[in-house]
Amino acid sequence: MPIVHADRLTRIGAALLRGAGASEEEAQAVAVGCVNANLAGHDSHGIIAVPTYIDRIKAGHIVPGAKWTIVQESPTTTVIDGNWGFGFHVNAKAMELTIAKAKTANVAACTVFRQSHVGRLAHYPLMAMREGMIGIATADSGRSPKHVAPFGGREARLGTNPISIAVPSELEAPFYLDMATSAVAAGKIQLAVARGERIPTGWIIDAEGRHTTDPTDYRKGGALLPLGGSEGYKGSGLAAMVEVLCGLLTGLGFGVEPTGRHNDGRFMAVFNVAAFRPLQDFKREVAEFARYLKSTPASEGSPGVFYPGEVEFLREQERGKNGIEIEDATWDKLRALAGEYGLTKQLDLA
Structure with missing residues (x-):
């Protein structure tokens, strides 16, 4: 799977959306939003969604410039x-x-x-x-x-x-x-399919109401x-x-x-x-509360407590530095769209 830095991935997403008819402002909003999701570790809402959005533009379900x-x-x-x-x-x-x-x-x-x-x-x-x-x-x-x-x-x-x-x-x-x-988010099932991975028990049931670890059962009448x-x-x-x-x-x-x-x-x-209440007092006490949560000794097998939002921040720091891993199936779709819009050379997606 290719590893792509956030700024390049944003340029790719925005260019493809513009090719599909989005304005500069719209394309930038969507591309930045998707890549920020990748950075935070929420790949189900990341660049994988751009081909779907373009399909919806083509179907008339999204109206650029509305x-x-x-x-x-x-x-x-x-x-x-x-x-x-x-x-x-x-x-x-x-x-x-x-x-x-x-x-x-x-x-x-x-x-x-x-x-x-x-x-x-x-x-x-x-x-x-x-x-x-x-x-x-x-x-x-x-x-x-x-x-x-x-x-x-x-x-x-x-x-x-x-x-x-x-x-x-x-x-x-x-x-x-x-x-x-x-x-789990529906996009994580799509992500598992794209990566050829099994999913944990408890995420979905198949069309007969049975628990399954096969993500493809979801599109065959299953449900989250x-x-x-x-x-x-x-x-x-x-x-x-x-x-x-x-x-x-x-x-x-x-x-x-x-x-x-x-x-x-x-x-x-x-x-x-x-x-x-005074904003600074509140901000200080929220920080103290977060540190209080983290002060408990870790339970068996745990790395310790993370307060809400902390894990996403740590992932953002790591991925911002080292790049974002993109599954091959998604990368292939982005390359195909670049070819369709004559952007292959411009986006270096040959």
């Missing part, structure tokens, strides 16, 4: 129609607007609908964190095809429905949560399992609540529409820490 619009708003709330634009681009604008409102009103929230995949969810709460605020984001796939079987079932009825929360601190590595409410293993009702319940916030509150609804068009729904909220 202008997002505000449907209704108040001093603390906004409802945004993405008009089938790039989720990366639309949601960054939505979070910027929500942060601006929270600077005035201290608390603000928004919903976003009719947009493509939003990528790694943590990107948006981290925007609020950098402004001294607590950011919360949840996402679902609207009425797109579902991937997760509710606890006790064998057919998919839910999305992977992630939740992300980021808080400001004095820590070098940001303190944030970014998790799917399923046992909810977070929690034998206590999967917890992940299933969280996913259902995310569906309410991002599917029902946005007006997207539930179930699956026949077109199969991917349609992420979003709910995001921002809280200005200074409205509750």
Whole structure:
């Protein structure tokens, strides 16, 4: 598998997206978002997704250049129609607007609908964190095809429905949560297929509802399992609540529409820490809390405690220095797209 540095991988992703019709701003937003996911170790949301996004452009499911619009708003709330634009681009604008409102009103929230995949969810709460605020984001796939079987079932009825929360601190590595409410993100199944790897028991069931370690069973009528293993009702319940916030509150609804068009729904909220207590005191205490968590002796077979967001930061440092390993199947798709758009020589992908 080739090892590619982040800046080159970003240039490749952005050039291919521009070749498919994305504007410079859109292409950069998507490419940077994907490569940042690779850097953090979330390869399922990394450059592997770019060929899928281009397929969706070709199918008319993503509309490059679409202008997002505000449907209704108040001093603390906004409802945004993405008009089938790039989720990366639309949601960054939505979070910027929500942060601006929270600077005035201290608390603000928004919903976003009719947009493509939003990528790694943590990107948006981290925007609020950098402004001294607590950011919360949840996402679902609207009425797109579902991937997760509710606890006790064998057919998919839910999305992977992630939740992300980021808080400001004095820590070098940001303190944030970014998790799917399923046992694993759907992209990790795709990644295992691309790499020819088996997957752990507890990630998926096959079409008959049986546990399997073969990732190809997923595309043969299988389903992801909810977070929690034998206590999967917890992940299933969280996913259902995310569906309410991002599917029902946005007006997207539930179930699956026949077109199969991917349609992420979003709910995001921002809280200005200074409205509750002095920001510097809060940031200092979050850092002290993280150190308190890490101070426990390690359990048997464990390297010790990592606070939320720390592992991603360490991976980012390592991959930023040494490069990102790209599976051959993904690299071949990128090369094929470069050939299609006459970019092989420009991107040195011969």
